[in-house]
Amino acid sequence: MKLIGLLDSPYVRRVALSLDLMGVRFTHQALSVFSDFDALRAINPVVKAPTLITEDGTVLMESGLILEYAARVAGHRLEPEDMAAYVRAQRLTGLALAACEKTVQIVYEHKMRPAEKLHQPWLERVSGQLRDAWQMIESEIGTPKPWLFGPAPMQADITIAVACRFTHDMLPGFLDAHDIPRLTAFSAHAESTAPFTTWRHG
Numbered sequence: 001m002k003l004i005g006l007l008d009s010p011y012v013r014r015v016a017l018s019l020d021l022m023g024v025r026f027t028h029q030a031l032s033v034f035s036d037f038d039a040l041r042a043i044n045p046v047v048k049a050p051t052l053i054t055e056d057g058t059v060l061m062e063s064g065l066i067l068e069y070a071a072r073v074a075g076h077r078l079e080p081e082d083m084a085a086y087v088r089a090q091r092l093t094g095l096a097l098a099a100c101e102k103t104v105q106i107v108y109e110h111k112m113r114p115a116e117k118l119h120q121p122w123l124e125r126v127s128g129q130l131r132d133a134w135q136m137i138e139s140e141i142g143t144p145k146p147w148l149f150g151p152a153p154m155q156a157d158i159t160i161a162v163a164c165r166f167t168h169d170m171l172p173g174f175l176d177a178h179d180i181p182r183l184t185a186f187s188a189h190a191e192s193t194a195p196f197t198t199w200r201h202g
Contacts, residue, residue, distance in 0.1 A: 005049030010166040011063040012050040020195040022074035078155040089156040096163040102130035161190035
């Protein structure tokens with residue numbers, strides 16, 4: 001199968017990392033929804049990243065749905081078995097995905113609109129939502145040993161680490177290490193391990 005999209009997208013990167021950790025074999029084609037619009041449109045007319053082409057040629061999109069498919073292919077999910085741990089993992093994953101969404105909204109507001117048309121009340125609202133998401137993750141992350149749910153990374157670990165790197169790189173200075181010390185340490189640990197070093201942001 002083939003994964004299409006740039007690794008500066010947190011959604012593409014979380015899929016690449018998850019496929020790797022689940023042992024699902026795939027190739028990666030780095031196409032941008034902006035600079036490679038026509039090439040990506042020829043593959044997926046919706047021009048959506050990540051795009052996954054399955055072994056039978058079916059085109060899938062949306063990271064969560066791609067990961068559901070990948071779990072069936074692999075025969076296992078990157079989720080805790082215990083129900084309480086599963087619910088906690090889902091909450092943390094949801095918060096991290098919300099942080100990705102709010103980061104994208106802020107970046108697009110700055111990059112896609114002329115400066116004179118920036119809507120400051122909207123930016124303040126979304127920025128507040130982003131800060132709240134990261135503060136909630138910081139307060140709930142606990143002390144990873146070395147990961148949140150055991151000795152190996154699960155989907156919550158992947159998504160939090162990917163989202164943290166995305167916000168850090170796309171909004172320099174937004175995350176202050178003094179405000180989120182546990183999250184900062186967790187992100188640094190994750191980024192130093194395989195396959196994070198293989199599937200680097202950018």
